[in-house]
Amino acid sequence: MADQNAEFPTIIGPDASFKGEMSFEKGLRLHGKFEGRIHTPGRLHIAKEAKMQADVEAGAIVIEGDVRGNLNASDRIELKNNARYEGDLQAGKLVVDEGATLIGHVQVGPDAQKRSGPSPVSANRPVPAAAAPQNQPNQPK
């Protein structure tokens, strides 16, 4: 219990609901409702009974509950078996347990944070279309 509190010093309880923007350093465990934006270098854990509609930038995100919104994790996103997620996600690593629901656009990989183009086709090119210069000097003529 003490370990959990050290990892997640901030807890939003099951009977609490929060609307707005939140930032924290270490970790947040969400049991209630959250609507808005979250910005943290730490961990975010959305518990089974929690409901969240938010845009999140975090180090790591673990989802067990119901989440809508765009998620961006520098390290990893984990969807546990009861998770239901709708939205666009970007992460270095993705773990999806059997039984989890995921609907949305996914960008996963070491370069996922750098990529910005929403189209899968453009992101597959060696040089993303947005970053490519108009006339490339090293192209054979």
Place this chain on the structure above:
Amino acid sequence: MTIVCLYCNKPQEVSRRAVQLTCKHCYKSLKVEDILIKQYEARRSIETCGMVVVEKRGHVVADRILCGGLIVRGKVKGAVTSRGSVLVGPEADLIGDVTAPALAVGAGAVLNGNYQIVPTQPE
């Protein structure tokens, strides 16, 4: 064994040795065999009730992949609709939209596309 038609989603009994058959409900041609891809292949579509396995040196570019299950150890670019799990191995690339009941991703895999991972409800 029982297979489910890729097109009409109706089940039917087939011989364990069957490779290809016609669906008795919708009369479409169905492949039952597993497809193993070990090198670069560009195809309009890949359709089988079996597994599609893309090996480490395999690279598939297809408009659509309709399969019973998908294992990617190499690279795949195309829209995937799988009746079974999609497994993306470590260091594998899967670029394109994916519809499947389950997804497993190895460390270092690259995914990019629109994903619909919705578990099938038991009947």
